């Protein structure tokens with residue numbers, strides 16, 4: 001465990017860094033239309049929760065600054081290299097999204113993709129996002145969520161929850177993140193639900209959108 005309280009698993013940390021290094025481009029290709037929409041016109045400094053190996057760097061302009069909140073140290077080497085390739089200045093913080101250490105009302109924009117499924121406490125993360133955003137600032141997200149109750153996908157999400165969480169370091173396919181976002185106290189929340197057609201069936205039910213502080 002680091003002093004952030006995040007447990008870095010010696011085997012699954014590097015496994016996930018390799019997995020997202022290899023399959024990240026495929027995942028990103030599947031969600032590219034949503035990302036292009038919600039990550040359009042990002043400001044010169046962006047805070048990202050759970051940057052992983054840098055899947056979203058391509059949506060920042062060269063010369064921008066990314067404040068990356070990423071507690072999983074095995075991701076850091078690839079993230080640094082990807083930021084250098086994209087000419088993005090990287091301010092990498094070994095912190096958890098529940099406690100970013102950033103000042104109140106200090107950020108214009110916070111982004112996340114495929115992170116609220118994995119954090120220990122998504123409601124606490126959303127409260128932290130609201131705390132650090134300036135009035136009018138935006139939280140832009142692309143996340144996978146629980147399928148409709150009673151649906152075959154929902155049954156599969158339940159069936160696979162333990163091996164999935166074990167493999168992907170606590171990831172849950174059963175979270176109602178749209179509900180949490182709407183309950184988090186943002187001034188306005190725009191959410192688009194959609195379904196991917198990837199082989200990762202439990203991960204195909206997703207939302208993308210923007211919450212305004």
Ligand SMILES: C[S@@+](CC[C@H](N)C(=O)[O-])C[C@H]1O[C@@H](n2cnc3c(N)ncnc32)[C@H](O)[C@@H]1O
Pocket residue numbers: 006020024049050051052053054055056069070071072075095096097098112113114115118119120
């Ligand atoms: C599924 S990966 C997604 C990575 C990247 N955002 C992407 O779209 O490829 C989840 C990421 O969240 C990070 N993470 C897990 N718990 C976290 C927490 N409490 N705070 C911040 N990041 C966290 C993991 O280390 C990992 O990089």
